[in-house]
Amino acid sequence: MFSRAAIRTLAAPSSRLFSSSSARQTKVAVLGAGGGIGQPLSLLLKNDPLVTSLSLYDIRGAPGVAADVGHVDTGSEVQGYTADQLDEALEGAKVIVIPAGVPRKPGMTRDDLFNTNASIVRDLAAAVARVAPTACVLVISNPVNSTVPIVAATLEKAGVFDPKRVFGVTTLDVVRAARFLAGITDASPADTRVTVIGGHSGATIVPLLSQSSYGKTVTGEAYEKIVNRIQFGGDEVVKAKDGAGSATLSMAYAGAKFANAVLRGLNGEKGVITPTFVKSPLFADKGVDFFSSNVELGPNGVEKIHPIGKLSAEEEKLLEACIPELKKNIEKGKAFVA
Ligand SMILES: NC(=O)C1=CN([C@@H]2O[C@H](COP(=O)(O)OP(=O)(O)OC[C@H]3O[C@@H](n4cnc5c(N)ncnc54)[C@H](O)[C@@H]3O)[C@@H](O)[C@H]2O)C=CC1
Numbered sequence: 001m002f003s004r005a006a007i008r009t010l011a012a013p014s015s016r017l018f019s020s021s022s023a024r025q026t027k028v029a030v031l032g033a034g035g036g037i038g039q040p041l042s043l044l045l046k047n048d049p050l051v052t053s054l055s056l057y058d059i060r061g062a063p064g065v066a067a068d069v070g071h072v073d074t075g076s077e078v079q080g081y082t083a084d085q086l087d088e089a090l091e092g093a094k095v096i097v098i099p100a101g102v103p104r105k106p107g108m109t110r111d112d113l114f115n116t117n118a119s120i121v122r123d124l125a126a127a128v129a130r131v132a133p134t135a136c137v138l139v140i141s142n143p144v145n146s147t148v149p150i151v152a153a154t155l156e157k158a159g160v161f162d163p164k165r166v167f168g169v170t171t172l173d174v175v176r177a178a179r180f181l182a183g184i185t186d187a188s189p190a191d192t193r194v195t196v197i198g199g200h201s202g203a204t205i206v207p208l209l210s211q212s213s214y215g216k217t218v219t220g221e222a223y224e225k226i227v228n229r230i231q232f233g234g235d236e237v238v239k240a241k242d243g244a245g246s247a248t249l250s251m252a253y254a255g256a257k258f259a260n261a262v263l264r265g266l267n268g269e270k271g272v273i274t275p276t277f278v279k280s281p282l283f284a285d286k287g288v289d290f291f292s293s294n295v296e297l298g299p300n301g302v303e304k305i306h307p308i309g310k311l312s313a314e315e316e317k318l319l320e321a322c323i324p325e326l327k328k329n330i331e332k333g334k335a336f337v338a
């Protein structure tokens, strides 16, 4: 009675959801889909027109999340997978987002999560190497400064590491910086975008406020305060949640935003540029071979790593403090796999 196209239109009234780029077969897998980040992230990805198929995996709860999210009237298909179905979940995935692992409690650093999360991420990466070796891997699990080198080293060990396709998701730092700067300048967050470089924990987070027209107007005590807030925004949420975990909703938003940027790049869109933590030559001479900076995304993942540009004297100091800590975190990750 109805053509397939007509039924799809009835099911999802917004024509934007069926733009030509959404016709590309893009399967996205979420590993850790049952968690605090995984659930809202899956919902947001269900709303992304560039996702045609959503594969939700967790050691517990993913089929329930999939059944729930799967009723949302957008075009993508959703499938949930149980603990013993990791390979099926990864089959054919072009983008794999990993929020699997434990979150912080008050008093903990991200590095305190290493002992639990390192092996979770390593084992998931080994499965990626086996089943979806050419997928883009987006690592959310903390400590990102170490889990990204763990994923890279695991893929390398399996002979399938492509530095263009492994990303640490540092988007939440960028989202926070824009929001906090908007808060103190009365500008719209759309106008207060700040490039954040380095890594994703405390002193390794280096916001380049001097490169933003609003950011460079912030000086003195207000500058010290906003830098501290961007570097320790995660602690603010951990403290407020009082033992119930860390940022989940803002992280899901940031994760979906970054996944969309990767998908737009894969689809051939030009000029998709955002900070992300990748294998990088920028500070390799200082023993830091993973670094977050503005990266142009393209059909193969990382298209171009942009230089960090001109820094203020304060930012030079922040970078100086970042490098040795980041080096330690990266080496810890590599040593775990070696
Ligand atoms: N990159 C970033 O900016 C941010 C990173 N995070 C990190 O994200 C991670 C997840 O945080 P939440 O979702 O709040 O934690 P959560 O505990 O609510 O969820 C984690 C999920 O991972 C699952 N899981 C554990 N082992 C697994 C495995 N081997 N395979 C598949 N799934 C597995 C758990 O069953 C659980 O559903 C934490 O490490 C947290 O520190 C959190 C916020 C921001």
Ligand SMILES: O=C([O-])CC(=O)C(=O)O
Pocket (backbone or CB within 6 Å): 103, 104, 110, 142, 172, 233, 234, 235, 237, 238, 246, 247
């Ligand atoms: O603070 C945490 O543990 C979670 C996180 O990475 C963030 O919110 O930036």
